[in-house]
Amino acid sequence: MSKYEYIPEAKLVKGNHDFASITHLVTDVNLRRTPTMWYLLMLPANGLLLLLLGSIGYLFWEGTGIWGLTNPVGWGWAIINFVWWVGIGHAGTLISAILFLFRQDWRTAINRFAEAMTIFAVMCALIFPAIHVGRIWVIYWVFPIPNQMVMWPNFNSPLLWDVFAVSTYFTVSLLFWYVGLVPDLATLRDKATDKIRQIGYGLFSLGWNGSSRHWWNYEKAYMILAGLATPLVLSVHTIVSFDFAVSVIPGWHTTIFPPYFVAGAIFSGFAMVLTLMIITREVYGMKDIMTDDHMEKMNIIIMVTGSMVGFAYLMEFFIAWYSGVEYEKAIFILRATGPYAWAYWIMMGCNVISPQFFWSKKLRTNVKFTFFISIVVNIGMWFERFVITVSSLATDYLPSSWDYYSPTIWDVITYVGTFGLFGTMFLLFLRFLPMIAIAEIKAVMPQADPHNYDNNGKYIPPKEKIQSYVKIINSTDNISIEQDNEKITIQDEPKSKTLEPAFFVKPKNA
């Protein structure tokens, strides 16, 4: 009948699950014996973590001279890695807070998991500003602590705002994550058979017993935290962008930086969630919950945010030319053709071109391809920060001081080491905490609908319920409809008559 096919929305939980089977599926991961594979993965993760600790130790001993920093490139890998990890840390709270406010039910399959990733990513990020200061023993000076010397941090500096923004973000994300965990921890407590788990999970589930009063408080707390976290998601990367944009360095000072950085952060964060999700759901058999439809939706977000980043690149480029400012023009030409052109084109290819493949439905539903792109995107986003930081500094106002910046082995080791920290934390999370928000995923299942058992216990999903209600058989002037198995043909009716009983009944002369 139609040239175009109507695609009803897919079910959020695939397979023939009920509440009990979902609980079992998720909690079994935490309650069964630790698989050998987990130890095998923990080994390299811990190895890298030790490497990180070692390189930090050497840094404290020797000073920042071990890094590749030069004059004028005073900001190198440390800031790049910081921005990169913080950017990745945006997806979790976006999924749990913003998508919650938008009532996007599909978020329930991935929010727990993404929030955990956020917290660990922010931990990795926080390492860099903390260790880069040189005199590590006075790191507490970054906080405005009253002291007898009346020494204060510079309140005009976005670097100080960063301290507040990132630490607030970390705190709220952690709280948000924990509040969401409480009902599920209680589930684990109740399912656990050994004393240690019962006490451990029992302690952190705060005496949750699922009473309606508990749920009422929980919903309120969750809503308030979502409301608080939403501006934080935007503010963190906005302030990170201020670190660059308030300066007068060509290529850094441009007004589109705040939303552009936020879009880039969401872009890389979603890519990281996808990378982890695709592996995890395979290993733990969670494909019924983290379905291909979730992957497709996330791919669309990657495509949108990637295009927004592309839009910002274009604006920067155009305005650099339009501004007529010599240095501004020069830096953009130097980025594309100068000593760091290779990094620039990696950035362009990975960030702007690669997500465009997701216009194709075939590609964005292809698991292997998605996995590939999710890694490509994060490589691209690392290079974006590299291009911004290094190219603007290495080729600044004075050509006489231009120099090629290269990292040292310690830069590389510290960066690679952060994967150890991230991997260790993530493996611990997978082992000990429910990786899916059990209570929330149940709420989006058809069984949670109070009308679910209306038809003598035979379930009809809500969407199809409406579909069977309105079935249009042909589309001539007189519309025939089938309502509750009763065929009705409607003759021409006057336009302005009040229509009973339903919304679809309005004949119309074509």
Next chain:
Amino acid sequence: MSHQPTITDNLQLSADSKLPQILFGIGIIGLLISAYGYFADANQFFFSYLVSFTFFTGIAIASVFMVMFHHITKSKWGVVIRRIPETFGANLGVWAFFAIPILLGIHNLYHWSHEDAVAADKILKGKSAYLNTPFFIIRQILYFVIWGFVGHKLYKASIDMDITGDWGISSLMRRISAPAIPLFGLSIAFASFDWLMSLDPHWFSTMFGVYFFAISFQSFWAVMILMVFFLQRNGYLKNTIGKVHVYDMGAWLFAFTVFYAYIAFAQFLLIYYANLPEETLWFYHRLEGSWKFIAYGLLLLRFTLPFLVLLNREQKHDRKILTYVSILVLIMHFLEIYWIAMPTLSAHGIHFSWIDFSTLIGLGGIFFGMFFQRFKQNSMIPEKDPKLGACLEKSYHQ
């Protein structure tokens, strides 16, 4: 299945409503008076016209954007109000004719259009590949071709679904929306550069396109809220658009109030902080003399007050509060565009002219006249939309 949603409202705006004629009448009178203003003070006329034109065009573009977002996200909540932005968007093609006075007044409006001025100015010479009269005209045509085409397509698809009841059309709508969103993003950015940013041809800001999008979208929600209340006051859609839908619109107005403040403040802060002469001059003019009253007024009345008032959940669906806030937002939106454009004409301070208001009323009459003219031709909601049931079923939770 007694709990199924039903519509008991009349979905057709009365065919013998005289509203479009009245609005057209007001519009024509307003424009005729403005035409007199052209002979009295041509510069003033063109600037006033530009302000009013961008005011309404921004709202129409935001409408199409909203419809596209709606399709692409498969939203359910807004089905009952979707026909309103669809109708605004469908008029964009015809609305292009009202861009012609800007082309006629290009020499009055834009310093860069004078070839002798460009020849004497090194910076303008550098920009002349973009800022020149033929390319400016080509761009205007291009924008309106894109906007008019997409607006028309989406409207037509929606009406087709009304007629045929073919749910497959929702796939078509998504197929139109997806590629149109990036096109709109780019065309809005460049249109804002053309209309407003290039009034001061030395000034530049990469954020300006996003900024124009933000102010337009905030005022778009104000228009939506007022339009829905206007229809309901006249007895239309009273049971169809419920508390929950009003709440959603209130929430959107709140969200875009914050988004607007975020974008506008970030743009200001970065320019203020870096303090580069080529950029700060623009804000310098707008924070001096009586212009500063609008600048601080925007902070207080376009962000702070609506933000505080709409923060409370109960107030996001309070009809009285929403009406006042929406009117306030629209007044501030007009003043903001005024504040962007007019210092080019009168740098010393605010100098309201009667032409400012006659063009606003004139274009407004035509804009809303065209809206109601089209709105009464079809049903006021997309009545066979597959998600209409879910939209009507939505209930307001305490």
